[in-house]
Amino acid sequence: METVNEHWMSGVIAADIAMASHASARSLDARRQRRLNQLVTATIAGSGFYRDQYDRHRFRGIDASLTVEQQLQRLPIVRKADLMRSFGSWVTDPQIKLEDLHAFLGDCAQIAEPFLGRYMVWESSGSSGEPGIFVQDAAAMAVQDGLEALRRPALRPLQRMLDPWHLTERIAFVGATTGHFAGMVSVARLKRLLPAIADRVFEISFLQPTPMLLAELEAAAPTIITTYPSAAVLLAEEKLAGRLKLDPQEIQTGGEALTPAMRRFVSEAFCCPVSSSYGASEFLSMAYECRFGQLHLNSDWAILESVDASGNVLPVGERGSNSLLTNLANFRQPLIRYELGDRILQRAKACGCGSGLPVIEVDGRSDDTLYLGSRAATAVLPLALSTVIEEAAGLFDFQLQQKGPCELLLLSRLSAQQEGGALGRASSALTAFLLAQGVDELRIECRCGIPFQRGRSGKIKRVIKQEPQPA
Numbered sequence: 375m376e377t378v379n380e381h382w383m384s385g386v387i388a389a390d391i392a393m394a395s396h397a398s399a400r401s402l403d404a405r406r407q408r409r410l411n412q413l414v415t416a417t418i419a420g421s422g423f424y425r426d427q428y429d430r431h432r433f434r435g436i437d438a439s440l441t442v443e444q445q446l447q448r449l450p451i452v453r454k455a456d457l458m459r460s461f462g463s464w465v466t467d468p469q470i471k472l473e474d475l476h477a478f479l480g481d482c483a484q485i486a487e488p489f490l491g492r493y494m495v496w497e498s499s500g501s502s503g504e505p506g507i508f509v510q511d512a513a514a515m516a517v518q519d520g521l522e523a524l525r526r527p528a529l530r531p532l533q534r535m536l537d538p539w540h541l542t543e544r545i546a547f548v549g550a551t552t553g554h555f556a557g558m559v560s561v562a563r564l565k566r567l568l569p570a571i572a573d574r575v576f577e578i579s580f581l582q583p584t585p586m587l588l589a590e591l592e593a594a595a596p597t598i599i600t601t602y603p604s605a606a607v608l609l610a611e612e613k614l615a616g617r618l619k620l621d622p623q624e625i626q627t628g629g630e631a632l633t634p635a636m637r638r639f640v641s642e643a644f645c646c647p648v649s650s651s652y653g654a655s656e657f658l659s660m661a662y663e664c665r666f667g668q669l670h671l672n673s674d675w676a677i678l679e680s681v682d683a684s685g686n687v688l689p690v691g692e693r694g695s696n697s698l699l700t701n702l703a704n705f706r707q708p709l710i711r712y713e714l715g716d717r718i719l720q721r722a723k724a725c726g727c728g729s730g731l732p733v734i735e736v737d738g739r740s741d742d743t744l745y746l747g748s749r750a751a752t753a754v755l756p757l758a759l760s761t762v763i764e765e766a767a768g769l770f771d772f773q774l775q776q777k778g779p780c781e782l783l784l785l786s787r788l789s790a791q792q793e794g795g796a797l798g799r800a801s802s803a804l805t806a807f808l809l810a811q812g813v814d815e816l817r818i819e820c821r822c823g824i825p826f827q828r829g830r831s832g833k834i835k836r837v838i839k840q841e842p843q844p845a
């Protein structure tokens with residue numbers, strides 16, 4: 375996968391990312407405009423799916439006199455379900471075939487191996503109701519690597535000056551380790567690219583019973599833990615309860631919203647700094663946290679438009695009900711005005727850190743951690759529950775509501791005919807999983823054809839804890 379030419383290309387991309395990190399808004403805009411024009415032109419040439427969409431919208435190609443915003447608003451919005459259904463005509467390399475990808479993703483031995491000898495592949499969990507498969511070529515990966523390496527918070531600046539390549543660190547990734555998910559692919563790929571640190575990078579599954587997870591983590595003795603905010607909170611609780619003996623130097627989180635209260639709790643429990651980042655399977659490093667604790671959008675490579683429920687673009691400073699992503703790095707599987715599902719707000723005011731990259735706020739996913747069993751003593755992470763339901767039953771459109779210490783209600787919006795036994799399979803898998811976690815008593819009721827309850831943000835949560843009953 376790594377050839378001389380690709381290393382050369384990575385160097386050029388990294389140099390541009392380093393330069394753009396300190397560029398003015400105008401210079402960032404010029405980069406965005408040039409890249410968008412190239413992407414749209416290449417997409418029209420290579421993707422039958424987009425060609426059809428654009429024909430239907432009577433879009434005849436780039437008009438170089440327009441701004442990026444004007445250009446985008448002439449283009450239709452695309453959605454994951456439609457793209458996945460038309461996979462073969464979406465991708466611009468006809469050798470990328472969906473059935474081959476399914477076979478590849480079905481084999482865990484292939485995690486972070488190059489697909490067709492030249493693509494990195496990962497799948498998304500179905501957090502917005504449907505799983506996706508994402509394919510990146512060397513150029514797209516060089517952009518992700520550059521953003522990851524050059525735009526990240528220096529939680530321990532002195533340590534990074536002494537050890538910029540993390541050669542003395544022990545890094546533990548706590549997450550879903552049994553599938554081709556983006557986090558796991560990134561860790562496995564890091565080990566392959568940097569064999570010098572491979573024996574100090576640990577993948578630890580959060581699907582195992584908590585005591586086993588803690589034991590594995592203690593044995594790894596990481597200096598850096600990288601995980602989801604909800605998992606970091608669980609580890610902090612175990613640390614405070616005296617069941618986890620571990621002194622990491624920093625904790626990096628991503629994939630869910632990290633609230634200020636969660637950050638404080640985790641940071642105080644471990645006496646170390648905690649960082650947050652924003653990314654998705656569709657674009658791994660969308661935003662990074664600066665030293666002022668603000669999320670800066672990597673706007674030279676990712677465009678996010680905040681839109682209302684009808685898809686109208688909102689002015690800067692207004693929080694939308696959805697957002698549209700345009701990924702300027704991936705030409706093989708183009709994402710142009712792709713409905714991402716997250717609610718974002720772009721701040722009008724520049725950040726005190728001096729960066730020209732816009733500051734955003736994200737209402738990310740925020741499912742609940744459940745405390746289950748007769749003494750409500752077993753904490754279970756929402757992402758672990760979702761992973762079990764998705765993997766065991768292939769059920770992606772579900773909601774799990776806690777109704778009591780030992781009572782769960784599993785809902786699907788599918789009709790009794792459509793669900794085809796998926797709820798029953800999910801219920802059996804959940805029961806087996808939760809008993810293994812140490813939950814002593816459990817009842818799961820399943821219902822289909824039921825609309826979902828919405829959270830306070832208006833977003834549909836997939837895992838909802840029991841609200842305290844009014845006295």
Ligand SMILES: [Zn+2]
Binds near residue numbers: 664
């Ligand atoms: Zn800043």
